[in-house]
Amino acid sequence: MSDLFSKFDPLIETREQLLATGLTDPFGLVMEEVISPTVAICNGKRTILLGTYNYMGMTFDPDVVAAGKKALDEFGSGTTGSRVLNGTYSGHKACEEALKDFYGTDHAMVFSTGYQANLGVISTIAGKDDYIILDIDSHASIYDGCKMGDAQIVPFRHNDIEALEKRLKRIPEGAGKLVVLEGVYSMLGDVAPLKEMVAVSKANGAMVLVDEAHSMGFIGENGRGVAEAQGILDQVDFIIGTFSKSVGTVGGFCVSNHPKFEILRLVCRPYVFTASLPPSVVATAATSIRKLMNSADKRAHLWENSKRLHAGLRQLGFQLGTDEPQSAIIAVIMPDLEKGAAMWEALLNEGLYVNLARPPATPAGMTLLRCSLCALHTEDQVGEILEMFAAAGRATGCIS
Ligand SMILES: Cc1ncc(COP(=O)(O)O)c(C=O)c1O
Secondary structure, eight states: OOOGGGGGHHHHHHHHHHHHTTOOOTTOOOOSEEEETTEEEETTEEEEEOBSSOTTOOTTOHHHHHHHHHHHHHHOSOOOSBTTTTOOOHHHHHHHHHHHHHHTOSEEEEESOHHHHHHHHHHHHSOTTOEEEEETTOOHHHHHHHHHSOSEEEEEOTTOHHHHHHHHHHSOTTOOEEEEEESEETTTTEEOOHHHHHHHHHHTTOEEEEEOTTTTTTSSTTSOOHHHHTTOGGGOSEEEEESSSTTOSOOEEEEEOOTTGGGHHHHOHHHHSSBOOOHHHHHHHHHHHHHHTTOHHHHHHHHHHHHHHHHHHHHHTOOBSSSSOOSSEEEEEESSHHHHHHHHHHHHHHTEEOEEEOTTTSGGGOEEEEEEOOTTOOHHHHHHHHHHHHHHHHHHTSOO
């Protein structure tokens, strides 16, 4: 019998070698207590959180928490059913109404996760004989959506408008084309040139789907994302998003003005063949989304935090993923996995949690320390964070 697990041997070996040095497992951290969106207790120690997706700090918002508790009391702990059977409660409809109001679209469909939203929408709308043209740095859920469908996959170089245009022009005339882009790319925190890319896509007869997972709530005047910030929201055919980042809970969605959009509720397998979100979750999501509509002050503060952290890290001598801060994600580039893991642990010992990211999640084989800021980080906390980076960076030899 051949062992089906032997394919994991290289990964097991790399991991064992790393842990044999005495390093704390960077992928096994436990949040023992969560005090606020920016502070938790890890290994018994007060730790500033700089590696969550809680961009707008909604997880402890009193209105959000109260809405969840009320729904739990009134509707119970779960729906025990698919959206198309017994799993659509008034809360799911209210959540979809909140999304339609947030984006100003005709349709909104809530999925159980953002992963499933990409999986479902991409695999359902781009079928056999269609083409999906996607940025090579796309999220795993986009790739998995492509794999699940039968369309031809045409990747292009990250954020390269000309490469996108070239690929589009090579596709047979009359074929169905879906261009898949992200607003903010989550590894380096860089923003897509959506305006130009959407123009090129439309000129070549393609529909466009934009995943705004990391921009919703923060980027754009009303927090509608990069498409709003670049003035092309009305030209995007499908926006995918998640509740697991700025919204502060779990779930995913797609919004659209396509007149036939509602048929997806019957043909999209990751929507049909899974249980719907619990009532408490959709209640927290709907409340959070409505509050995000009026959060201009928080958005402004988050931009200040992002600029302050980017400038401070650069001044300390770290190499960053972008020349300018473009989002709430600031990626610190590490020379290799060993140094990255050592730096990650040194930061944790200082009392700071960031994400250690490595291939295949990262582009170009990079090891990154991904810092994601929250609108509730105070100016003092950002100062503390920079002091911790300075101390850990010197202790590990990452900076001099
Ligand atoms: C770009 C992007 N799309 C989709 C998702 C999936 O979101 P969810 O956590 O809701 O499954 C993520 C999550 O990290 C993401 O980064």
